[in-house]
Amino acid sequence: MEKSGVITRNSATVDARAVQMGITSIVEVMLTDERLQTVDNAKALFRAAPEVQQCYYVTGGVSFMLVIVSQDMTTYEETTRRLFAQNDSVASYRSLIALDRVKTGNDILIP
Structure with a gap:
């Protein structure tokens, strides 16, 4: 599955508290505009x-x-x-x- 591209990477889930990362925040970000350059710059900064x-770059009134x-x-x-x-x-x-x-992670269960 890795060779065919179905599995894109393997990762480990780390206990955030064990590495002194006790705060988890979900943040909605609204950009001033949705022009290509503005969005691409934001993607690069966040990445x-x-x-x-x-x-996640999203729809529905929120940019990210x-x-x-x-x-x-x-x-x-x-x-x-x-x-910000x-x-x-x-x-x-x-x-x-x-x-x-x-619940964390991005597990995809295949029936």
């Missing part, structure tokens, strides 16, 4: 940020949905300043802090 564990992990709230604030508050292409963002990681 390069190690705190961003997952990034991100999953971000941080050590603590101080570190999370620094991340939001760097990625100091970014002229970001119109607004909303953070949802996870209380519990009920």
Whole structure:
């Protein structure tokens, strides 16, 4: 399946608390516009940020949905300043802090 491209990569799931990443945040990001250059720049920025564990370019009034992990709230604030508050292409963002990681991973079960 790897040779045919069905399996694109193998990965490990790490306990975020074990590596001192106790804060998980789901973030809605609204860009100032959806022009190609604006979207491509945002994709590159989010892809390069190690705190961003997952990034989805979405429809429905929100531009991106991100999953971000941080050590603590101080570190999370620094991340939001760097990625969103100091970014002229970001119109607004909303953070949802996870209380519990009920189910994680991107397992696809094939019946």
